[in-house]
Each structure stands twice: as structure tokens, then as C-alpha cells.
Amino acid sequence: MIRVAIDAMGGDLGPRIAFQAAKEVLDRHERVNITLYLSQDDGLSSDDFSQLDSSSRQRLKTVFCQDFIAGDEQVDRSLYKRSESTLYKSLSDMSAGQHDVVVTLGNTAAMVALARRLLGLIRPRLYPALVRELRLNPLRCLLDLGANVHCPAQMLEGFAILGAAYTEVLRSEVAKVALLNVGVESTKGNSVIRQADSALSSRLWPVYNGYAEGFDLFDGENNVLVCDGMVGNTVLKASEGLLTYFSQKLVKTGANKQMLESFYENERHHGASFIGVRGNLVKGHGRSDFRAAIGAIEHGIEMARADLWCAIDKKLEKEGFV
Known part of the structure; x- marks a missing residue:
């Protein structure tokens, strides 16, 4: 029970x-x-x-x-x-x-x-984070979603570790981690992102694939995307706001709103895990x-x-x- x-x-x-x-x-x-x-x-x-x-x-x-x-x-x-x-x-x-x-x-x-x-x-050294599955198939997780706003590199590294563990034990998939950044080039990002990139690159686990852009949130090979809580919360709510906007537009045009809503409902959970x-x-x-x-x-x-x-x-x- x-x-x-x-x-x-x-x-x-x-x-x-x-x-x-x-x-x-x-x-x-x-x-x-x-x-x-x-x-x-x-x-x-x-x-x-x-x-x-x-x-x-x-x-x-x-x-x-x-x-x-x-x-x-x-x-x-x-x-x-x-x-x-x-x-x-x-x-x-x-x-x-x-x-x-x-x-x-x-x-x-x-x-x-x-x-x-x-x-x-x-x-002790792993700060808890909120993780949400933006998609289930193929899996796409995002963390942190707002539990931690000001995040040094060590915290981002910890989020990657927790997110990878979450993915592998709950979904039985190999975690492929990336840091959400303004570009995939090695020269992009602030000093915190670069420090986290260096730390994760030196680890044997989890699998780390470098930087990811916003395009990769719903597509691409990486299934654990890591960012600070300010960015994660903004991305999540912007994505949900966009869905609401499209749904309202579809109603006005007479298009199939139910199809869009059905796809979205089947592709996500209504809740973030605090891990x-x-x-x-x-x-x-x-x-x-x-x-x-x-x-x-x-x-x-x-x-x-x-x-x-x-x-x-x-x-x-x-x-x-x-």
C-alpha cells in the first residue's frame, strides 16, 4: 500500500x-x-x-x-x-x-x-534540486527549476549528478547530461558555466556531452539538461505559457485544440520531484x-x-x- x-x-x-x-x-x-x-x-x-x-x-x-x-x-x-x-x-x-x-x-x-x-x-555536498520531465518519450529532464536561484559551479555539477541518478533509477535510461548555455561552442557562457563544464568533463560518470542550447529542450540526444533555478523556472513557465497561447489561438481558428492538449498531457508529469x-x-x-x-x-x-x-x-x- x-x-x-x-x-x-x-x-x-x-x-x-x-x-x-x-x-x-x-x-x-x-x-x-x-x-x-x-x-x-x-x-x-x-x-x-x-x-x-x-x-x-x-x-x-x-x-x-x-x-x-x-x-x-x-x-x-x-x-x-x-x-x-x-x-x-x-x-x-x-x-x-x-x-x-x-x-x-x-x-x-x-x-x-x-x-x-x-x-x-x-x-552533504549535493544541493537538492527540482527536476521535471519535459518529455517522457524520448525522455527529457530539466533541473533546477527554482529551488536554488544563485548557483555556483559546484551546485550545477551536483545537479548533474542528482539528475543523472534520477534518470537512471526511475527511467532505466543511461543519463546523457548537458549544461544549458547560450551556445554549444566552448567559448560561450559565463565563468560559472565554464567551471561546471570543466568539473563534469573530468568525471567518469555521468556521461557528459558538454553544452546544450534552448533548441535541445525538446529534441536531441541529451536527456538531462542542467541550469540554475532562475533559468529553469523561466524556461518551464515560458514553455507552458506558449502552450496556453497556442491553445487559445487554436480555439479562435477552430483548429483541433484537443489534439495539442492530448499530446502535451501524454508527454509530461504535473509535478516536479524534489531530489x-x-x-x-x-x-x-x-x-x-x-x-x-x-x-x-x-x-x-x-x-x-x-x-x-x-x-x-x-x-x-x-x-x-x-
Whole structure:
């Protein structure tokens, strides 16, 4: 049985989206239990829970908390004292072995800080990163997506290592890593990119193919593309914004919008994996709708089934990262 915890107060659209997505996931997956972490004023009623069938009702648990962390809150050291918040309690309970994965649509900075504090790092010198599969076939992963904005060369090197481990243990593909840059020529890029390039070039693992350009995000031989969080987050949201723009244009012209949406839905996950910590954690968009929330939860189930963080830990040990 896979045990999923959901920080239901994290999304921009409120806890009802998390509840409805949890209900749908329970209907789809018989061997999944879900715990919703809610605040006392969550807006849900007994009528909402009465919609659950008997099987889902037995597999859905609620934990009511006194506090929750809003998506637009500034993160400071007081965050570590908010042990009664939904995000804190869900992560703390996972660290105590009560859950296999935590899913949140909430504050990214708070998630990163609390995950590092409560779960701990897989390796002291590897900064955790958010990784997202832009495509599944052929595989194309991008990291970091916003967990780390100011990144020295050592962090980019670490992202490459974590991304390669993620790809090889979860997708059973040989990781082919490239650094996202303004050009593929050796003279291109700033000093940080060049230093990371030099460090990765000297490694026996992972396979490193040098620089990649924006053209390579959805095509080409490299399946792990590495950049700092500022670039990664911008690229991801620009790609999704372009899809939305094209969809709206297609509606006006009467073209087949459903075909485009179907292709996109089949080619991605609705959620980024936060890798590098000692636990399975999925971060979805704050603005996630019903369908996106379901996708984030189902990606979490996949991570839990693979016991992803433990598999990455073993892969790093095998490759000599102690």
C-alpha cells in the first residue's frame, strides 16, 4: 500500500482542489492511502466527504493543523518554529515513517527549507534540486527549476549528478547530461558555466556531452539538461505559457485544440520531484487545477513505488559518491 500525504492548504485554488484530486486518485488506485493535511478553516464540509464511496472513505485520512504557510509568504528562520503548519507536519510525519511521499502545491521556498531541515540531505555536498520531465518519450529532464536561484559551479555539477541518478533509477535510461548555455561552442557562457563544464568533463560518470542550447529542450540526444533555478523556472513557465497561447489561438481558428492538449498531457508529469533529500517529495504548481493536482499526486505515487530517494542514494554509493 502506497501512503501519500498531501499539503492540502498549499495551492492557490484552495483545499477543495486537493480534496477532489485525492478522491479521483483513490478511485483510480486501489492500493493507495491518502492523508490530507488541512487547516481548521478549510472550507470543506461533511457533504464533501459523504461523496466518497466506502473504499475511498477507509483509505482517506484527515489531519487538522492550526497553521498553514501561504504561497506568497516570505521565508525566514521563524519558519522552523511553525511545527503546527500543514507543510511542516506532513514532512515531519514522513520523516517519522508514516508516509511514502509528500505532495504540495505550496510555497517553494518553504518546502525547500523545511525539507532540508526535517528530512536531511542524501549527500552533504549535493544541493537538492527540482527536476521535471519535459518529455517522457524520448525522455527529457530539466533541473533546477527554482529551488536554488544563485548557483555556483559546484551546485550545477551536483545537479548533474542528482539528475543523472534520477534518470537512471526511475527511467532505466543511461543519463546523457548537458549544461544549458547560450551556445554549444566552448567559448560561450559565463565563468560559472565554464567551471561546471570543466568539473563534469573530468568525471567518469555521468556521461557528459558538454553544452546544450534552448533548441535541445525538446529534441536531441541529451536527456538531462542542467541550469540554475532562475533559468529553469523561466524556461518551464515560458514553455507552458506558449502552450496556453497556442491553445487559445487554436480555439479562435477552430483548429483541433484537443489534439495539442492530448499530446502535451501524454508527454509530461504535473509535478516536479524534489531530489537530494532523504524522502520523496513532489512540488506542483501553485495554480494547479483539478487535472494538474491529480497528475502531481500520481507522480508522487510513481516515486513512492520506486522508493526513489533510496534508489538515488544507492546509485550514488555505487558510483562512489559517499
